[in-house]
Structures are given as structure tokens and as C-alpha cells.
Amino acid sequence: xxxxxxxxxxxxxxxxxxxxxxxxxxxxxxxxxxxxxxxxxxxxxxxxxxxxxxxxxxxxxxxxxxxxxxxxxxxxxxxxxxxxxxxxxxxxxxxxxxxxxxxxxxxxxxxxxxxxxxxxxxxxxxxxxxxxxxxxxxxxxxxxxxxxxxxxxxxxxxxxxxxxxxxxxxxxxxxxxxxxxxxxxxxxxxxxxxxxxxxxxxxxxxxxxxxxxxxxxxxxxxxxxxxxxxxxxxxxxxxxxxxxxxxxxxxxxxxxxxxxxxxxxxxxxxxxxxxxxxxxx
Ligand code: HH2
Numbered sequence: 001x002x003x004x005x006x007x008x009x010x011x012x013x014x015x016x017x018x019x020x021x022x023x024x025x026x027x028x029x030x031x032x033x034x035x036x037x038x039x040x041x042x043x044x045x046x047x048x049x050x051x052x053x054x055x056x057x058x059x060x061x062x063x064x065x066x067x068x069x070x071x072x073x074x075x076x077x078x079x080x081x082x083x084x085x086x087x088x089x090x091x092x093x094x095x096x097x098x099x100x101x102x103x104x105x106x107x108x109x110x111x112x113x114x115x116x117x118x119x120x121x122x123x124x125x126x127x128x129x130x131x132x133x134x135x136x137x138x139x140x141x142x143x144x145x146x147x148x149x150x151x152x153x154x155x156x157x158x159x160x161x162x163x164x165x166x167x168x169x170x171x172x173x174x175x176x177x178x179x180x181x182x183x184x185x186x187x188x189x190x191x192x193x194x195x196x197x198x199x200x201x202x203x204x205x206x207x208x209x210x211x212x213x214x215x216x217x218x219x220x221x222x223x224x225x226x227x228x229x230x231x232x233x234x235x236x237x238x239x240x241x242x243x244x245x246x247x248x249x250x251x252x253x254x255x256x257x258x259x260x261x262x263x264x265x266x267x268x269x270x271x272x273x274x275x276x277x278x279x280x281x
Contacts, residue, residue, distance in 0.1 A: 004217050004256065007184040008115040008139030011095045013057070015217045015256040018274050021266050022097065022259040023056035024223065025089075027081045032067035033224040033236045034261060041084040048089050054264040058116065058257070059089050062099035066120050066149045066194075075104040086112055097141070101148075103127040110135055118219075120145055120194060122172045133179035141187045141219050142172045145194035152195035161200045162207045165190050170214055187217045187257060193225040201227040205246075208253040221259035222246035244269045252277075 006013040013020060027044045029036045038044040048059050063081035064073040078100065089096045090113055097116030098109040103125045106117050110131070116139035123129045123142065132140055144165045146155040158164050169188045177183055190211060192201050211218060222228065228242040229235065240262045247258040247266050251273065260266045 005184055006139055006187055006217060006257075007137060007182065008095055009110075009113060009135075009137045010115055013095065013139075019251045019255065019270055020057035020257045021055065021263055021270065022058040022060045022219070022257055023051040023054075023263040024259060024261050025051070025059055025061045025085070026065070027061060027063045027085050028065050030067075030070065031062070031065045033239075035065065039081065041088075044085040045088040048085070048092060051263045052092055052094060055267040056094065056263045058095045058097055059092070060097045060099050060116075060118055060259060061085055061089060063105075064100065066099075068149060068153045070149045072150070075102045078102065078105050079108055082109070083112075086114065090114070095139075097139070101125055101128075103131055106131055110138055115139055116141065119143065120191065121148065122169075123176070129176060129179055133176065133181050137185070139185050139187070140176070140181070141189055142169060142176070143189035143194065144168050144191035147195060149194075155195045156197050156200060158200060161196065161204050162210050165204060166211055166214070169211065173214060173216065183216060187219040188214060189219045189221065192220065192222055193227060198227045198230045201225075205250065205253065208250065208255070212254050217256040218250075218254055219257040219259060220247075220250045220255040222250060223258075223260040223262065240265055248273050 004015040006015055025048055026034050027039050029039050038047045063078045095115040097118045098114050099118045101119050101121040118141040120143045145152055190204050223243045224236055224239045228239050232242045244265050248269055
């Protein structure tokens with residue numbers, strides 16, 4: 001595979017060597033699967049350290065839930081939750097990303113030296129694109145969603161979900177490149193579970209390779225999502241096996257970064273998958 005580098009503030013991540021595991025740290029009271037588990041800064045920092053021991057490649061800190069219908073949180077509140085955890089995480093020697101859609105929170109995180117901005121709104125907040133363009137190095141993940149988490153599940157009318165996700169991401173990518181952002185800083189995410197029905201999520205995953213011709217690596221989040229519940233009949237806290245299966249399948253279909261809650265299980269599964277599928281030539 002030709003080298004695919006994801007440039008971030010402090011690290012150039014090589015995505016051609018092996019798929020990377022991004023561990024989810026939700027510093028929220030209400031995230032759909034782990035809300036309230038790490039919303040005390042001390043607990044969240046302990047959890048970051050635990051994920052490091054489990055082999056995580058990137059820590060993704062989020063302080064606002066994006067589950068369907070989630071209430072909006074002010075930038076002040078979001079930053080209050082995030083700051084102590086982000087400061088500690090940045091000292092752990094691994095790349096740290098912040099999962100936020102607010103320009104103000106992005107600015108503060110960039111000021112502290114965050115490596116990656118992961119935005120489920122693909123930098124649609126006012127000033128977000130310009131902010132990232134004015135930063136020399138931060139990595140960026142652009143995700144597909146229609147509307148916002150409060151309204152997205154009312155916006156699932158697509159003629160061709162894959163083509164429409166692809167067109168959206170291409171427009172967002174071209175805009176950033178037009179503003180002077182190096183393409184090597186950008187990954188793209190189909191946004192499984194965001195403004196999509198179960199059937200649309202499955203079709204998008206089956207045809208995921210059609211997104212690869214945009215030339216940027218895919219970052220994918222399937223962990224514990226409701227489509228996996230629909231496929232298995234499992235409640236949200238019983239979806240670890242389904243999530244690991246989804247991580248392997250999405251890597252087999254071209255993803256290079258998987259965003260997961262269950263880091264240890266995913267790291268082990270990917271080690272085996274890699275060993276069995278690595279080309280020896
Ligand atoms: N999914 C969630 C949040 N952020 N970011 C990217 N790039 N891709 C995703 O699929 C994605 C994401 C939702 O999961 P989670 O963080 O566990 O839940 P909540 O938003 O309720 O905190």
C-alpha cells in the first residue's frame with residue numbers, strides 16, 4: 001500500500017502500516033453508551049491512562065453528546081468539562097483529538113496544542129474552516145451528517161446514500177484545501193448512525209470503498225451504535241462483539257482508523273486480522 005500519512009499537530013501518523021485505534025473518552029453525563037462514566041475529570045484521566053495500557057493509538061475526548069436528539073451544551077460548559085482532561089491527556093505521549101463542533105472550543109483546544117479536531121459537523125460552525133486553515137498543522141476529521149444531532153434522524157431521505165455522502169465529503173474537503181489546508185491533514189468519515197436509517201448505514205458500509213477515490217483515509221465509528229443493536233438484538237451495553245466485528249469489517253472495506261469504546265478487544269482483533277491478511281510479497 002502506498003504510504004498514507006495523517007499529519008497532526010505533534011505526530012505524523014502512518015496509516016499504511018496498520019489500521020489505528022482511536023479510543024473514545026466521553027466526558028459527558030449523557031453519551032448514548034457510556035454517559036456519566038467518566039464525567040469527573042479524575043475518572044476521565046484514569047480512563048485515558050487505562051486506554052494507553054490497552055494499546056490505543058489516539059485518544060478522542062468529547063464533552064457534548066451527539067446521540068440522536070441530544071440537547072446542545074454551551075461552549076462554556078463544554079470547555080469546562082474538557083479542559084482538565086485535555087491538559088492531562090496531552091502529557092501522555094499519544095495523539096489527542098477533541099470531538100467538537102464549536103469553533104470556540106476548537107480554538108481553545110488548539111491553543112493548548114491538541115493534535116486533531118474531530119468534527120461530526122465537518123467544520124460547518126461559523127469560522128471553523130478559517131480557524132483550521134490558519135493553524136499550521138492540526139489534523140482534521142470531517143464527518144458526514146445532515147442537520148445536527150437534534151434533527152438528523154428526520155433527514156434520512158436519500159436517492160443514493162453513498163453518492164450523497166461522497167458528494168458532501170468532497171465539497172467539505174475541497175473547501176478546506178481551497179483555504180490552504182494540506183490534504184495530508186484530513187481524514188474523512190461516512191458518519192455511520194448520523195442522519196441514516198439502519199438500511200442506509202448497511203448499504204453505505206457495503207459500498208464504503210466508493211469513498212476511497214477522494215484520496216483521503218477513512219476514519220470510521222461503528223462502536224455500540226444502534227444499527228449493531230438492530231443486527232444483533234443486543235442492548236447498548238452488550239454490543240462489544242458486534243462492535244469488534246464491525247471494526248474488522250470496516251477495515252477490510254478500506255477504513256484506516258476505527259473509533260471505538262472497547263479498545264483492548266479491538267486492538268487484539270486487529271492484531272490477528274493484520275497477521276492473517278498482511279501481504280508477504
Ligand atoms: N460518533 C459519535 C461521536 N463522534 N466522530 C466521528 N468522527 N465518527 C463517529 O462515528 C462519531 C464521532 C457518537 O458516539 P459516542 O461518542 O460514543 O456517543 P455520544 O455522541 O453520545 O457521546
